[in-house]
Amino acid sequence: MTFNDITRGTGLEAHGITNANLIYWTPPTAVLYELIVKRGEGLLSHLGAVAVKTGHYTGRAANEKFIVDEPGCHDHVAWGKVNRPFEPAKFDALYNRMCAYMHGRDLFVQDCFAGADKDHRLPIRVITENAWHSLFARNMFVSATPEELVNHSPQFTVVNMPHFHALPSMDGTNSETFIIINFARKMIIIGGTSYAGEIKKAIFTILNYLLPVEKNILSMHCSANVGPNGDSAVFFGLSGTGKTTLSADPNRSLIGDDEHGWDDKGVFNFEGGCYAKIINLSKEAEPEIYETTRRFGTILENVAIDTHTRRVDLDDDSFTENTRASYPLTHIPNIVKSGCGGHPSNIIMLTCDAFGVLPPIARLTPEQAMYHFLSGYTAKVAGTEAGITEPSATFSTCFGGPFMALNPTVYGELLRNKIAQHNVTCWLVNTGWSGGAYGVGSRMKIAYSRALVNAALDGSLNAGSFEKDPFFGLDIPTACAGVPKEVLNPRNTWADKTGYDATATKLVGMFKENFKKYASHVSAEVAGVM
Secondary structure (H helix, E strand, O other), X not given: OOOOOEEEOOOOHHHXXXXXXXXXXXXXXXXXXXXXXXXXXXXXXXXXXXXXXXOOOOOEOHHHEEEEOOHHHHXXXXXXXXXXXXXXXXXXXXXXXXXXXXXXXXXXXXXXXXXXOOOOOEEEEEEEOOHHHHHHHHHHOEEOOHHHHHOOOOOEEEEEEOOOOOOHXXXXXXXXXXXXXXXXXXXXXXXXXXXXXXXXXXXXXXXHHHHHHHHOOEEEEEEEEXXXXXXXXXXXXXXXOOHHHHHOOOOOEEEEOOEEEEOOOOEEEOOOEEEEEOOOOOOOOOHHHHHHOOOOOOEEEOOEEOOOOOOEEOOOOOXXXXXXXXXXXXXXXXXXXXXXXXXXXXXXXXXOOOOOOOOOEEEEOHHHHHHHHHHOEXXXXXXXEOOOOOOEEEEOHHHOHHHOOOOHHHHHHHHHHHHHHHOOEEEEEEOOEEOOOOOOOEEOOHHHHHHHHXXXXXXXXXXXXXXXXXXXXOEEEOOEOOEOHHHHOHHHHOOOHHHHHHHHHHHHHHHHHHHOOOHHXXXXXXXXXX
């Protein structure tokens, strides 16, 4: 089919979907804009972005995600709090009711790919009941050319029906909301939530399962960019730690801002767009991302808008602190168009330390790198998940625990081997608090984090002198251009030195307690980092 085809009730029978009304098949952005406005799904903002709201859920519904427990995946999935099992029969019954729900409804279909590398990309289909969710899929995944659409055969399909609700007593869900992955049926079903991030993170979970097992490719929750000399860099980190901000550097070309694979050739983007947090976005501090909020094709999610002037307020958090912009990568002026780069020279592990005791940057040994990768310490930033209203300390393995379907040590071993093979320098960067814990200290200035990261990537920081932190065993640089010397060692920023010592000791204890579950799976050197 061509981009402009609109069919009535045909084409989706393979998914069990029949008797739909109009089916908009891979419509372009302009058509989706018209439909978003016509259907009352959003407002056209000043200068061209479209503003939408997600309703009750303004972040991921972390407790509503399941994986169908079937023979093909049973022995591979790391079952537990994150990867909850779901009965195959319950899935079938719930999906049958979803199919009945779609009778007589207009549907939107996007046929696209997950993965920029043509050797590894996954053909996917995203079926939605809202035009703006179809635009989100079009922004976030890799577009298929008209020629590729002719023979496009999806290997995984997302069916996203936000206004369809589960019945927990009958369906086996925790609530009316659900995100359920079925590897056997190669399908993801989503209902009861309009938060668009569920679509992209469900596909990320799929890739995190398939690529390490089938292709020995490390899947990573990270951003990545390339310097003028062709040197790639990877930035690990959870939402709100600075992956998008720090990788969008005017002096480096962006590969992608959130999800990547690392194969025998180098790193490649899983996506074709960005999904950036934009609360309090500053034109001065983040000019590239700021400009995307004023572009045709960008979706502004839960951003306050004046309904008369159609001007948006990026500082207004009345709907949520987790305001988002979804835009195609081409909205960023300096990108790697192929979505692929070489093997990284540097790895940056980002953390948002709510206790304010980790240094703004520290050099890691290979053993420390694996320890911190498996630990994934950060703070959940307000609004990122339902119910989180202020930063909360957490350990999220591989800096992406909610999306990792396999045992964390699978990803850890792949990372360790690649670091050794390609002689990668690793850094821990704290974009969280300095001068005290959350509520006392202040958030690290973006300008300082940028200066430190730039010095790490250009090699000047590694060539300087370091001092050993007595609590975490980290190597802290003693000087960096553009950053006050006292900021480099966090203890110097605290007025209450005894308070710092006690808090640092407490956090070390939390690291040790959390790492006990990995100790038997790693070397003694890694287990003994703290």
